[in-house]
Amino acid sequence: MNPTKRCAACKYLRRRCPKDCIFSPYFPPTDPDKFACVHRIYGAGNVSKMLQQIPVQARAEAVESLCFEAKCRVEDPVYGCVGIISLLQTQIQKTQSQIAQTQAEITIAQTQSSQFM
Amino acid sequence: MNPTKRCAACKYLRRRCPKDCIFSPYFPPTDPDKFACVHRIYGAGNVSKMLQQIPVQARAEAVESLCFEAKCRVEDPVYGCVGIISLLQTQIQKTQSQIAQTQAEITIAQTQSSQFM
Secondary structure, three states: OOHHHOOHHHHHOOOOOOOOOOOOOOOOOOOHHHHHHHHHHHOHHHHHHHHHOOOHHHHHHHHHHHHHHHHHHHHOOOOOOHHHHHHHHHHHHHHHHHHHHHHHHHHHHHHHHHHOO | OOHHHOOHHHHHOOOOOOOOOOOOOOOOOOOHHHHHHHHHHHOHHHHHHHHHOOOHHHHHHHHHHHHHHHHHHHHOOOOOOHHHHHHHHHHHHHHHHHHHHHHHHHHHHHHHHHHOO
8 A cells, every 4th residue: 555645535634545435536645735625614524424425426526516615614714605605696686787777778779769760 | 401491502412501602692492403404514513613713793694604505515415505606607697698688789779779860
């Protein structure tokens, strides 16, 4: 067992990396921060438990979304990625007002246009 | 110590609820699911650790966002609330195309209108 071949998770947890390691396909040793971040927010046990409950083919996407949420929570401990949802919702509301206004303008312009046609 | 006065977290963890319980202001005994959900995703220790690192006046909001993320993760184990972010981003892209189209239409209408003025 070559310790340099351990995945980032097993390296972080200072354990040997088993052949069927649940973390190793998603946490390469070249990116140690990725595991450190999810470990800090969820804990290794919870991440492992969550991955076990997900079909293998969906695990890579689950890891990406967990890492994204964990990174957001580290950067914004109060709102995490819910802060992004709020920002996007505000942006949608503004854009919807903009559409309503633009549609009102188009109605006026079309009315003016039809008066002369 | 009246056990019925324990907060939802201490009740869930089967422990006495201390006077300075970090969970009790945010997890009333009337809503046991709220704690069960964050406990399932983050674990009680991580939630407690995260709350301790946040100023008291921001903790209620942090609990709400953690509960929201946990609920999303329980409902959608692969994407969690990142799925909502993707949906909102798609909605914004659609709306932006709609605006561009509407703005093109208004330009046409205004041009037609100005030809007759």
